[in-house]
Amino acid sequence: MTTRVVQDPSDGFRFLPHLETEPPDLRVSFDVLGGGRIRARISGTSVPAIHGSEHKADLIARSDDVHAEAARLCDLWRTWFVEFQPTDDRRRALGSRWRPYATNADLSGEPEEQLRLAIARLARSGESLLFNTLLRGDDVRTEMFRTYLRSALTQEGLRVRFDSDLHLPWPMLCIAQEPTAPAATLDALFSRFLGHRHQIEHTADAYTWVGPPCTAHERPKVSLNHDARLGRGTRADEVAKVLAEGTECTVRTTYEELVRDFEESALDEQVMYFWCHGEFKDNKPEPHVPVIRLTDGTEIDSYELRTLLAPRRDTDFRPFVLLNACHAGVSGASVARAFLGRVLIENGAQGVLGPLISMPQAFAAEYALEFVTRYLRGNATAGGIAHELAQHFTARYRNPLGFAYGLQGGMDTRLELTNGGKI
Numbered sequence: 001m002t003t004r005v006v007q008d009p010s011d012g013f014r015f016l017p018h019l020e021t022e023p024p025d026l027r028v029s030f031d032v033l034g035g036g037r038i039r040a041r042i043s044g045t046s047v048p049a050i051h052g053s054e055h056k057a058d059l060i061a062r063s064d065d066v067h068a069e070a071a072r073l074c075d076l077w078r079t080w081f082v083e084f085q086p087t088d089d090r091r092r093a094l095g096s097r098w099r100p101y102a103t104n105a106d107l108s109g110e111p112e113e114q115l116r117l118a119i120a121r122l123a124r125s126g127e128s129l130l131f132n133t134l135l136r137g138d139d140v141r142t143e144m145f146r147t148y149l150r151s152a153l154t155q156e157g158l159r160v161r162f163d164s165d166l167h168l169p170w171p172m173l174c175i176a177q178e179p180t181a182p183a184a185t186l187d188a189l190f191s192r193f194l195g196h197r198h199q200i201e202h203t204a205d206a207y208t209w210v211g212p213p214c215t216a217h218e219r220p221k222v223s224l225n226h227d228a229r230l231g232r233g234t235r236a237d238e239v240a241k242v243l244a245e246g247t248e249c250t251v252r253t254t255y256e257e258l259v260r261d262f263e264e265s266a267l268d269e270q271v272m273y274f275w276c277h278g279e280f281k282d283n284k285p286e287p288h289v290p291v292i293r294l295t296d297g298t299e300i301d302s303y304e305l306r307t308l309l310a311p312r313r314d315t316d317f318r319p320f321v322l323l324n325a326c327h328a329g330v331s332g333a334s335v336a337r338a339f340l341g342r343v344l345i346e347n348g349a350q351g352v353l354g355p356l357i358s359m360p361q362a363f364a365a366e367y368a369l370e371f372v373t374r375y376l377r378g379n380a381t382a383g384g385i386a387h388e389l390a391q392h393f394t395a396r397y398r399n400p401l402g403f404a405y406g407l408q409g410g411m412d413t414r415l416e417l418t419n420g421g422k423i
Helices: 013-019 063-082 112-134 140-154 186-190 236-244 255-262 302-312 340-346 361-375 382-397 400-404
Strands: 026-032 037-043 055-062 159-164 199-203 221-226 248-252 271-275 277-283 286-293 299-301 320-324 351-355 405-408
Touching: 026 140, 037 063, 037 140, 055 063, 055 112, 055 140, 063 112, 063 400, 112 186, 186 382, 199 382, 221 236, 236 248, 236 271, 236 361, 248 255, 255 302, 271 361, 286 302, 299 302, 302 340, 320 340, 320 361, 340 351, 340 405, 351 382, 361 382, 361 400, 382 400, 382 405, 400 405
Parallel strands: 026 159, 159 199, 199 405, 221 248, 221 271, 271 320, 320 351
Antiparallel strands: 026 037, 037 055, 277 286, 286 299, 351 405
């Protein structure tokens, strides 16, 4: 008999299977309560359950103090590492080696002892932020929480979600060195960083838009949104070539081009790549806001993005965004209300990957080339690739800057292709 459906009460729910993902191995939550108090919670298969519940503790740390030290840690990466300048015996800068960690992505030819000393300082500060500032306290519940979390993070290869009101540079934080361990080698120092040990994503005040499944294409639909003057002498041009090869690639260099395309009814790009400058703009008396600029120099902040994207809520705008602009992945206490990544996710983006510090162009281009190449193959998730790259750059290039990229949501996002993941 021919059947005609006249009513579909399950409309909407029929799309739920595509929303089901494997839960993370470890879920860590830091809820900011009144007065800046912090309530910490952990759960997941990597920690012992207490009657099927979660571990919980009210910390003595306050959110402003934690955010202040997180900002200091990011600045230390700039002053101690990115801007490191070798000197001679009279403390004069060596002109032949001007800021070698900023001008080269490959540091394998640099003196390893200098690298080791710099990384050791960053590791100590990353450990201190996590355990001496955020998780400090000697009450029983805090000690138990700290013990369970330390034990879980000491493992390797976990999928970790920081579902947190605290916006910290999670991949740049560190586990403690074992008291009985010998003097730390460079590889041992690298392995202490959470970004080296685990896949990490940060969620909290922005969650992936719930809607129909993402559209799969035979050829990936991507875009390059960039400042054409940026990246000379780097591998930026190679990234553009990879984005254009075997794809439907849209190139934008101005704010007006963004406006034009965002007003189109069909904008189902799967990857949006931004290669541009980013900075914090004074917004007195309100907090500073991060802005990005394309070739035309027009400032684009989160409020402008919200204005452009809000009408698209019911469309198939579901890209993964690589926001390769300085500070684009940062959402500290002073900019929490104006976070570019949060606005993108709230309006459809599946996830946003961006630098947590002022990133040198040489490394930013190298990182983008590796990430885009691997992601466009369609057989790996964004979280898996970010984790692979953190290890790749330390093992091959002796460079820790892969830890300074943060993933907001999107850990399990992958490129969907109709031909089974082959371009």
